[in-house]
Amino acid sequence: MITTVAIRGFRSLRELVLPLGRVTLVTGANGVGKSSLYRALGLLTGAAGGTLVGSLAQQGGLGSVLWAGPETISQAMRDGEVPVQGKARRVKPVSLGLGFVTDDIGYLVDVGLPTPSDTMFVHDPEIKREVIFGGQALRPATTLVRRKGPIVDARQDRWERVTSNLAPQLSMLSEIAEPSLYPELQAARQEVRSWRFYDAFxxxxxxxxxxxxxxxxxxxxxxxxxxxxxxxxxxxxxxxxxxxxxxxxxxxxxxxxxxxxxxxxxxxxxxxxxxxxxxxxxxxxxxxxxxxxxxxxxxxxxxPRLLVLNEPETSLHPEMIPALTRLVADASRRTQVLVVSHSTALVAGLRDLLGDELEHHELLKDTGETLVAGQGVFDRPIWDWGSR
Incomplete structure (x- = not known):
């Protein structure tokens, strides 16, 4: 089961780390970032299919989807005591981060801007870094496969070079397919390829x-x-x-x-x-x-291993919601389900059927940033993006 998804720098999701359960319900008002969460998860599957960079390019390039607020938001900014403003110079590189953790394995990808060159494709984002790790958190000791720029290394008895010329537009998940040699790559690839999305039929x-x-x-x-x-x-x-x-x-x-x-x-x-x-x-x-x-x-x-539904209640009469609720609960016996919804009836129905098995997150927006209601610093799952 997927226990955590993490998104950094995508639209209003400046830094979102979300725990998942067997059934996860995400609610919130219009414009708080629910659709951004849905799209970010779709981008993760693009890594395994070789379409991550192309999908970002179709959305206008990295500059169009990146978090548009300041690099850091102080409490004084949130309280309105000082204007919302960025620093004269960035401290960290421009980065879009996507990742997930299952019971056994974790994966993250770091996408950034290309280095200046004489090519005309200056708006194409590049995959700067990828990591596959064991356990619930990235640590040097838990790192199994690492990619930095064009170089991919895998841990065997010692670190071994897999390739040194991986194109920046391609993910190691889509390009390296030798399951007997690199089972961790195979496991991460199969995980995200199995996710299934249904949005606005x-x-x-x-x-x-x-x-x-x-x-x-x-x-x-x-x-x-x-x-x-x-x-x-x-x-x-x-x-x-x-x-x-x-x-x-x-x-x-x-x-x-x-x-x-x-x-x-x-x-x-x-x-x-x-x-x-x-x-x-x-x-x-x-x-x-x-x-x-x-x-x-x-x-x-x-x-699938994960079934994601975006606003399934659209166009449904309220009397159909109980039947839909039972279908979601029934499906959760065979697959993990994530539902993004506005429906209070769906929330109430799933809570009645699933009780504590339901993971319910309400999103809200504060100073332009999507946050999880009630989630403090010590409440969210452990997540470490590492560094380039």
Missing amino acids: RTDPASPARGLHVNTWTPVLAPDGSDLAAAVQTILESSFGEVLGRAVDEAFPRGRVMVESSGTRLELLFQQHGLLRPLASEELSDGTLRFLLLAAALLSPRP
């Missing part, structure tokens, strides 16, 4: 989830829901079919979801109580379609 008339889908076994719903019918049929034929049926019945009393085959295509149908014929997917309301998409994501026969 489209439910408009042109949504990819509406219409016919290719008839093929689909244990994992696509991020945009474009294979919903195939994913639902896969669930119906699995041991989770009864769970899906109960969830649909709870959300839509006496309703039933089904799939029909038309040659190489599948069509999603929904039988609503009182109607003489089932509704096709293009006839479904936005809320109904969204609930089915969320159910397909949560009941995947091939669950």
Whole structure:
């Protein structure tokens, strides 16, 4: 299980270290940084897929996503006693840091600005440093693999050089794939590659989830829901079919979801109580379609190590929230779940179902910085970014 995620220098997340539980719920008002947390976790998966630097470039380069406030914020600044201002010169290098810790292994990546050169790609960020470590905190004795600039070393009986020419745009997670020699790299890569994100499914008339889908076994719903019918049929034929049926019945009393085959295509149908014929997917309301998409994501026969949902309550009628809550709680028996939400009903429902097993964090903003409500210096998990 992932026990901690850490983000430094990304938008309003100047320095955020967040403990995770089997189910973690993140709430807060608009604009406090919930979406930034969601996007930062997505960037971490980009390291394993070789898209981290490209994703940052698409967002306008490192300068567009970096923390825009002062390097340090004094209490006098927070209290309004003195103006919010930066120092004449930075003490530390410009850095975007991302990291996580599981029960067994930790990983961090430090992204910075390129050194001046004659290239035109001066806005492309560079990976300056990466570290894989054992245990819950980075220490010299727990360091297993380290990368500084183009050089990667791994600890065997002694430190051994893995490569000395790794491109600054590429992560060692995506480029070094020799599991027998470097099992720590393999473990970190498999961890982040298994994370799954679902954010703002489209439910408009042109949504990819509406219409016919290719008839093929689909244990994992696509991020945009474009294979919903195939994913639902896969669930119906699995041991989770009864769970899906109960969830649909709870959300839509006496309703039933089904799939029909038309040659190489599948069509999603929904039988609503009182109607003489089932509704096709293009006839479904936005809320109904969204609930089915969320159910397909949560009941995947091939669950990820971490499932992240961003504002799943969007477009759902309040009466559907209890069914969604039970789906999240049920999914937590098979995978770790992180939910970013505005819904007080979802908070209350998960607290009733999970009790102390629920890790609930409320985010707030102070002097432009995202903070965890009630988290003091000694309350947050141990985290050390190390140095370049």
